[in-house]
Amino acid sequence: MKRTVVLNVVGLTRSLIGEYTPHLRSLLSGGVNIKAITPAVTCTVQSTYLTGKLPSQHGIVANGWYFRDLGEVWFWRQSNQLVQSEKIWHVAKQRDSSFTCANNFWWYNMVTDVDWSVTPRPIYCADGRKLPDCYSSPPELREKFNRQFGQFPLFKFWGPGTSIVSSEWIAKAAMAIEEMFQPTLNLVYLPHLDYVLQRVGPKGDIQRDLSEIDKLCGKLIEFFREKKCRVIVLSEYGITPVKRAIHPNLILRRAGFIGLKLDLGREYLDPGQCRAFSVSDHQIAHIYIKNRADIPEVKRLFEKEPGVGQVLDDEGKKAHGLDHLRSGELVLISESDSWFTYYFWKDDEKAPDYARTVNIHAKPGYDPCELFIDPAIPFPKGKIAWTLFKKVLGFRYSLEVTPLDAAMVKGSHGRVTDHADEGPIFMASEPTLLGGSSINATDVFDLLLDHVFCD
Numbered sequence: 001m002k003r004t005v006v007l008n009v010v011g012l013t014r015s016l017i018g019e020y021t022p023h024l025r026s027l028l029s030g031g032v033n034i035k036a037i038t039p040a041v042t043c044t045v046q047s048t049y050l051t052g053k054l055p056s057q058h059g060i061v062a063n064g065w066y067f068r069d070l071g072e073v074w075f076w077r078q079s080n081q082l083v084q085s086e087k088i089w090h091v092a093k094q095r096d097s098s099f100t101c102a103n104n105f106w107w108y109n110m111v112t113d114v115d116w117s118v119t120p121r122p123i124y125c126a127d128g129r130k131l132p133d134c135y136s137s138p139p140e141l142r143e144k145f146n147r148q149f150g151q152f153p154l155f156k157f158w159g160p161g162t163s164i165v166s167s168e169w170i171a172k173a174a175m176a177i178e179e180m181f182q183p184t185l186n187l188v189y190l191p192h193l194d195y196v197l198q199r200v201g202p203k204g205d206i207q208r209d210l211s212e213i214d215k216l217c218g219k220l221i222e223f224f225r226e227k228k229c230r231v232i233v234l235s236e237y238g239i240t241p242v243k244r245a246i247h248p249n250l251i252l253r254r255a256g257f258i259g260l261k262l263d264l265g266r267e268y269l270d271p272g273q274c275r276a277f278s279v280s281d282h283q284i285a286h287i288y289i290k291n292r293a294d295i296p297e298v299k300r301l302f303e304k305e306p307g308v309g310q311v312l313d314d315e316g317k318k319a320h321g322l323d324h325l326r327s328g329e330l331v332l333i334s335e336s337d338s339w340f341t342y343y344f345w346k347d348d349e350k351a352p353d354y355a356r357t358v359n360i361h362a363k364p365g366y367d368p369c370e371l372f373i374d375p376a377i378p379f380p381k382g383k384i385a386w387t388l389f390k391k392v393l394g395f396r397y398s399l400e401v402t403p404l405d406a407a408m409v410k411g412s413h414g415r416v417t418d419h420a421d422e423g424p425i426f427m428a429s430e431p432t433l434l435g436g437s438s439i440n441a442t443d444v445f446d447l448l449l450d451h452v453f454c455d
Contacts, residue, residue, distance in 0.1 A: 001096055004230040004451040005174070005186040007220055008106065009213060010042070011193035011413075012235040014421040016202065020210040023218030027233055030431025033438040034424040038320040038333065039284035039414045040237035043076075043107050045424075045441065049234075050106070051085035052445030054321030059084040060108075061326045062281040063366060066288045068325075071272040073279055073364035078119065078135075080112035088448060089114055092185065095453060102181065104174045105189035110135060116181060118145065118173050122154055128398075145173050159358045160373045160401065162195040164212040171220055178227055185452060186229070190216065197239040198368045201410035202422075221429075230451045231429040234444065237413040238422040242339050245406035246307045248278035248285050248332065249344035255301055257294070258344060267350045269364050279328065280340035280365040283414030286328030295329055302330070307338035309415065339412035342367060348404050356400035367402070368412070374403035 009024070014033060017024050037048055037055070039062055047053075047060040055061045060083060064075025080087075089101040090113075102116040103109050109119035114137075121135035132154030136142035146152060149172045157166035167190045174188040196209040221231050249269070252258050259273025271277055276289040276298050287302070289295055295313070302311050310316065312331040317323045322331055334340060342365025345351045354362040358370045417423040426439060426447065433450050 001099065001184055001452050002230050002455070003182065003184050003186075003228065004232060004448070005178075005188060005220070005224045006232045006234065006448065007217060008046075008187070008189045009193065009217060009233055009235050010189070010191045011197045011237070011239050012213075012233070012425060013202075013238040013423060014425050015238075015419075016193075016206075016210060017425075020207050021214040023214050023221060024233065024427070027221075027231075027427035027429065030429075030434060031425050031427035032434050032436060033420045034234070034426050034444065035420075035438055035440050036237055036416045036423050037441045038322060038416060039281060040416060040424075041281055041284065041414050042236060045236040046107050047083050047085075048441050049236075049444040049448070050088050051083065052088075052442050053085045054442065055327075056318070056321045056323045057085050059324055059326055061322060061324050062279065062284060062286060064279065064281065065286060065326045066271060066279055066328070068288075073269075073271060074361070075363065075366065076107075076360050078108060078110040078121070080108040080110065083108050088445060089185070092449060092452060095449075099185070099452070100181065100183045101185045101187070102174070102177045102183040103187045104177065105170050105191075106187045110137075112137070115183060116141065116177055118142070118170075118177075120152065120154060120157055141173075141177075145176065148176070149173070157191070158195070158360070159370055162192075162371065164192050164209070164216065167192040167213065167216055171216055174220070175223055178224065178229075182227075185448070186224075188220070192216075194239070195371055197411040198409060199371050199411070201241040202239055203241055204410060225429065232448070232451060233425075233427045235424040237424050238417045239411040239413045240336050240417055240422060241410060242337050242412045243410075244307045244338040245341050245409065246305065246334060246338055247341050247343045247406075248280060248287065248302070249342065250346070251301060251305060252276050252278065252287075252298070253344060253346070255297075257298065260344070265350065266352050267345045268352050269344050271364070277344075278332075278340065278342070278365070280342045281414060282366055282368075282412050283334040283339050285332040285334075285340040287330040287332060289329040292329065299330055302332055307335050309333050309335040309338075333415050334412075336415065336418055339368075339409065339414070341365070341406050343404075343406070351404060353398070355404060356402045357398055358402060368409045369404065369406060370402050372403050372408050373401045374405075376403070377401060
């Protein structure tokens, strides 16, 4: 076996590699484009790479979905048991029982049977506090890494404070695992570009960020090559510029399909009472419809909506590999310059209490506005400092800094990009194992195994 490391540089595309990325550019000549799947979002793509299957088989139809048996929408669950197909480490161990795998922050990294895992996991206290931390298996890795590298920088990993710091922490953990255990396959997640590109778009001021992630990748490439590892650099999707936010739940509300619950003067989506509602995830939206007789009407509603590129029914879902029970009765795909919000309220004063906070588990959809601080707040640093001071004193607090202006988002993903060079890429230190100018996303699975098992 050939020990292999996989650097998942989220959002990296051929079109972004150039002057500011000399280390990544050194691998470009042996790189191939990846034909993205639908939806091109984190949890779905990673599950396809690690199983070789489409969502119709592995079941990860988005970053979150409507759990019909619970009557609730859940995003960013962490149990690997949700992935319904055999994973790469299972297949590899069948080939060679000495194979080992480390997973550094790729998703669905709890309740997993990889040999070593580290993943983000805040501590949720009974008094309402959310403390930055991570989870590991075995547990002593978490204690060692937090002591050695400092507490995992959760608020640099997601939210308005995101920076290269979180990717640097993950890189340190990956190198430490290599030093301690020498895994056969080491999966490393580097998210920095993803968040920058959603904030400002791929045409924005990103030179510094490209240089930062390139410098980090260069360090990792050199480190793992010195350890005699094969090196793969890949990405999950490309991010394209957007200028239009579409609000499927508001469209459904105006048509009389949405059910709401009013609590303390605020509105909350009540999925069980909805005739139809949207679970929006970047440029994809699953539309869950209680009565199949309503499907034609809902389909017509969105087919005429500006910014909606496709409305997938049963046949359309099957054609895209999305025909799974977890999928909505309809699936919307936006046009390239558009994306979908989860918003369902008409009046911002009645927005749910989580709307203005960073709260990825409470919201019934993905919210990229969590990457911003509301510009309407006159002294945001003072507000944050005062809120954190209350936290130190032990008071309950709510850090309400997230804007409700979806127009602030300049980049999105989820649909297959119109141009291959703006989509995901696969590069390797062993380019002879690659063939052609492009591969399917499902082919990544076999290519990873080839790097481990082929001379």
